[in-house]
Amino acid sequence: MAQYPTHPRLSFAERDAETTELFGRLATAGPEESEQIVEQIVHLYLDLCSTMAGRYEGRGIEHDDLVQVARLALVKAIRRYEPGHAPSFAAYAVPTISGELKRWFRDRGWVVRPPRRLQELRADVQSVRERLEQELGATPSDADLAEATGASVNDIREAASAATGFRPLSLDCGPSDDDRPGLSAFLACPDGEMEMADDRVCLAEALVELDDDERELLLLRYVEGLTQREIGEARGVSQMQVSRTLRRITVRLHDHLAESSAEEDISTAS
CATH class of the missing domain: 1.20.120.1810 (Four Helix Bundle (Hemerythrin (Met), subunit A))
Incomplete structure (x- = not known):
């Protein structure tokens, strides 16, 4: 220009x-x-x-x-x-x-967009609030705003909460006291299941390499918690045979997981 x-x-x-x-x-x-x-x-x-x-x-x-x-x-x-x-x-x-x-x-303008109903109600509440402040000489209550707009008190409160959608509070922001942690510290919690998600995916891929009999043996030992002796009695074999078979299976699983990890590292590096 x-x-x-x-x-x-x-x-x-x-x-x-x-x-x-x-x-x-x-x-x-x-x-x-x-x-x-x-x-x-x-x-x-x-x-x-x-x-x-x-x-x-x-x-x-x-x-x-x-x-x-x-x-x-x-x-x-x-x-x-x-x-x-x-x-x-x-x-x-x-x-x-x-x-x-x-x-x-x-x-x-919304970072978190509320329903159109709340957007329109919020605009009405703003104009009505200014008028009532002049008429009452004080800050109008939620009940005053509800009566003036024809909405319920719950709707008025919901519209007020929706106003934070323009600039929501960050979970990373810290409180006024710098020695205290931010909001995320109060909302987050350790999740063991989530931490092991990658391991479960890799293990599932490795288990595909086993036959049904080998997978059943792992199920009896590590899921149902049977001892090697109990497994041997149930299958009509000695405890030593069960021990050797389990050792062979775990070695195969270990080798498969180690190989997959090495391939992933190479892919990431390249």
């Missing part, structure tokens, strides 16, 4: 007059001149974009992003505006910019 000289701040009347003159020229201008006129109009209302973006600060969206959305909405308003259909261009541009900012929050 071209840089136009900074002029003293215009009054509303002066800006409206200059805007009207620019839109009059825009109606008959060629493509190249039209772009220059649009840039001049944009330059006149940059402060309006900053002011409107500032109304939405502190709600989880970066200031620069809000300003960019407002300026894009300003350009959209200039493209759509028809002189004479509104008291002034500013009167047309303000709701256009406001609508784009609200849509940005609705569609892209």
Whole structure:
């Protein structure tokens, strides 16, 4: 965008007059001149974009992003505006910019997106809260908000909780006391089953290499907990035979797992 000289701040009347003159020229201008006129109009209302973006600060969206959305909405308003259909261009541009900012929050501002019902209720609660604060001279209760909006108290509380979806609290953030751990320390817990997940997958692949009789022998010994003597009696063989067979099977499983681990290390290194 071209840089136009900074002029003293215009009054509303002066800006409206200059805007009207620019839109009059825009109606008959060629493509190249039209772009220059649009840039001049944009330059006149940059402060309006900053002011409107500032109304939405502190709600989880970066200031620069809000300003960019407002300026894009300003350009959209200039493209759509028809002189004479509104008291002034500013009167047309303000709701256009406001609508784009609200849509940005609705569609892209959520990190955790709640249902549309809660999004709309949250917006209603915000406007009603401001009105009730003026009328009551105090912070309205959830019951006051529920009565004013026609929602239940539970809905009001749920909408308030949904507001954290713009900027949820990180599990890695620490409390004010640096000597204490972050939130994740209070939520996480050791999970032995999860830690052994890789081992179970590898072992399952190794067990496929055994026949049914060998797998049954492992089941009796290491799952059902039978002794070698009990297994021998059940199968009609000596305890020594059971011991030798188990040793042979475990060696095969060990070799298979060691080979798989070595192949994985080579694959990772390459």
